[in-house]
Amino acid sequence: MDDPRPRSSVDATPAAGPDDATARRDHVLVERALEGDLGAFNQLVEAYQDLCHALVARMVPDPDQASDAVQEAFFSAYRNLRSYHGPSFRGWLTRIAINAAMDLQRARKRRPVSPYPEFDDESWQPPAGIESDPEVIATTGERQRALVAAMGSIGADQRAAIVLYDVEGYDYAEIAAMTGVSLGTVKSRIHRGRLALRELLADRMELFRS
Amino acid sequence: MHPVPDHSPAAAAAEHAALVVALDAGDLAGRDLDQAAALVGTCAGCASLLADLALVRAATAALPAPRRTRDYRLTDADAARLRPSTWGRLLEWLAAPRSSVRPLAGGLAALGIAGLLLATTPGFLGSSASISTTGAPIVAPGQAGGASRDAAGNAQPSAPSSPASFGAAGGPLTVAPSAASSAMPTAAGSTEIRPNGAAPVASAGSSPPAVNGPTPGAAAVPAPSLAAVAVPVPTLAPDAGAITSPAPAGAKAVPPEAAEGTQNGATFAASEPASPDRTVQVVLSMVLLTAGIALLLTNRVLRGRARS
Numbered sequence: 001m002d003d004p005r006p007r008s009s010v011d012a013t014p015a016a017g018p019d020d021a022t023a024r025r026d027h028v029l030v031e032r033a034l035e036g037d038l039g040a041f042n043q044l045v046e047a048y049q050d051l052c053h054a055l056v057a058r059m060v061p062d063p064d065q066a067s068d069a070v071q072e073a074f075f076s077a078y079r080n081l082r083s084y085h086g087p088s089f090r091g092w093l094t095r096i097a098i099n100a101a102m103d104l105q106r107a108r109k110r111r112p113v114s115p116y117p118e119f120d121d122e123s124w125q126p127p128a129g130i131e132s133d134p135e136v137i138a139t140t141g142e143r144q145r146a147l148v149a150a151m152g153s154i155g156a157d158q159r160a161a162i163v164l165y166d167v168e169g170y171d172y173a174e175i176a177a178m179t180g181v182s183l184g185t186v187k188s189r190i191h192r193g194r195l196a197l198r199e200l201l202a203d204r205m206e207l208f209r210s
Numbered sequence: 211m212h213p214v215p216d217h218s219p220a221a222a223a224a225e226h227a228a229l230v231v232a233l234d235a236g237d238l239a240g241r242d243l244d245q246a247a248a249l250v251g252t253c254a255g256c257a258s259l260l261a262d263l264a265l266v267r268a269a270t271a272a273l274p275a276p277r278r279t280r281d282y283r284l285t286d287a288d289a290a291r292l293r294p295s296t297w298g299r300l301l302e303w304l305a306a307p308r309s310s311v312r313p314l315a316g317g318l319a320a321l322g323i324a325g326l327l328l329a330t331t332p333g334f335l336g337s338s339a340s341i342s343t344t345g346a347p348i349v350a351p352g353q354a355g356g357a358s359r360d361a362a363g364n365a366q367p368s369a370p371s372s373p374a375s376f377g378a379a380g381g382p383l384t385v386a387p388s389a390a391s392s393a394m395p396t397a398a399g400s401t402e403i404r405p406n407g408a409a410p411v412a413s414a415g416s417s418p419p420a421v422n423g424p425t426p427g428a429a430a431v432p433a434p435s436l437a438a439v440a441v442p443v444p445t446l447a448p449d450a451g452a453i454t455s456p457a458p459a460g461a462k463a464v465p466p467e468a469a470e471g472t473q474n475g476a477t478f479a480a481s482e483p484a485s486p487d488r489t490v491q492v493v494l495s496m497v498l499l500t501a502g503i504a505l506l507l508t509n510r511v512l513r514g515r516a517r518s
Contacts, residue, residue: 038286038289041289042283045283045284046283049281050275052282053280053282054276054278057276057278058275063276067279070280070282074284075284075288078284078289082302143269144269144274147270148273166267166271167273190235191228191231191237194263194266194267195228195231198259198262201262202262205265208265
């Protein structure tokens with residue numbers, strides 16, 4: 001069966017070969033940050049904060065909590081910068097962000113929140129593309145709201161696994177390494193999470209079929 | 211169209227759903243794949259589930275990225291707060307996989323073990339008098355020339371009430387009354403310490419049994435004849451902490467069992483306070499060994515935590 005997943009924007013595959021310009025830039029910035037150059041570290045933050053926020057915000061339904069988790073991830077990265085030994089700063093930082101998100105969700109009791117208020121805000125619309133038909137836009141917005149609400153209702157572990165696999169494009173082994181569970185557990189979480197999503201969306205599946 | 215199988219039993223339904231979702235994820239192979247494909251081909255509910263899963267999966271992947279509302283760059287205050295303290299750097303050094311902790315810990319532990327071996331092995335330190343733990347016959351004070359008697363006798367308590375038993379580790383020591391003995395140059399009532407049961411003061415004439423504990427009225431006890439008696443234990447002078455030197459050639463042999471009893475009974479109690487240098491060495495070695503082990507354990511624990 002074809003793998004329909006888009007390849008991740010947060011690619012954990014060590015793309016940081018010796019010739020990789022980004023990896024070399026990261027390495028230089030890490031070295032400077034280790035010497036006490038806060039500006040160098042902040043350049044790394046600028047380079048990866050969108051990516052980390054997108055990842056964590058999908059895993060943590062509450063936007064404020066998601067922002068806190070991302071901030072904590074960067075704090076943790078700065079605090080433990082000496083423990084980074086390559087090869088990919090991006091992969092290392094992503095792992096820290098995932099752990100921060102998981103820790104936050106474990107630490108705080110889940111409370112009913114409205115995930116991603118931008119979906120509730122009628123003034124917000126998905127970016128205009130070739131499908132700029134108002135009806136399509138409305139349907140798309142409704143579908144996304146329903147899906148995000150369902151995502152916020154499944155277990156945190158299942159949600160994290162689904163986000164990492166379906167959205168971010170990691171494979172099972174990478175997710176297992178990141179989350180510290182077995183490969184079978186990762187598969188099980190993804191399977192159960194998808195079944196739960198489908199169960200939650202059962203009466204709104206027309207939105208997805210249209 | 212094939213008849214729709216009855217999925218009413220919850221277990222069967224769950225099993226079928228698990229097969230379908232695994233099929234959707236591409237995680238099946240071989241017989242399971244065939245079974246799932248057959249299931250989807252024959253079960254309308256399963257086919258619908260497979261289609262819905264694909265739709266949900268596609269929609270999930272197409273979710274727009276949430277917008278960032280915060281700048282996560284660190285301020286100087288953040289950096290100052292997060293910068294590791296001296297304690298933090300120490301912990302970092304201890305936890306570092308390639309730091310010098312392990313060689314250092316191994317070296318300390320090795321030094322400690324070597325020091326302990328040297329301290330507890332007889333003969334290593336050279337000064338035989340201070341580590342005479344072999345139960346070699348030692349001439350009783352005042353006998354066989356009295357050369358050693360002078361050294362020990364000077365240190366012996368001269369008062370009858372002097373503490374005579376300090377065998378804390380080896381059990382009570384036997385105090386052999388020596389008052390009025392011509393062999394004992396010390397004053398009447400002075401005591402000579404011998405380990406309990408290890409003082410067969412075998413000599414010609416009557417040998418009164420030794421009594422445990424200090425003898426209050428030593429003068430009243432018949433003095434044994436100590437002529438040419440070899441005492442099988444180090445003779446201790448409690449206040450001086452010294453052990454008399456080995457017996458001269460003329461000393462009477464000690465029965466093996468007595469010598470053994472001597473070792474069991476009072477050797478350690480007698481030897482430890484007798485050699486302060488060795489005590490220092492033992493303590494130092496223990497400190498080194500403990501430090502080495504503690505460093506190793508700390509390194510292991512911290513690395514384990516860092517990995518987790």
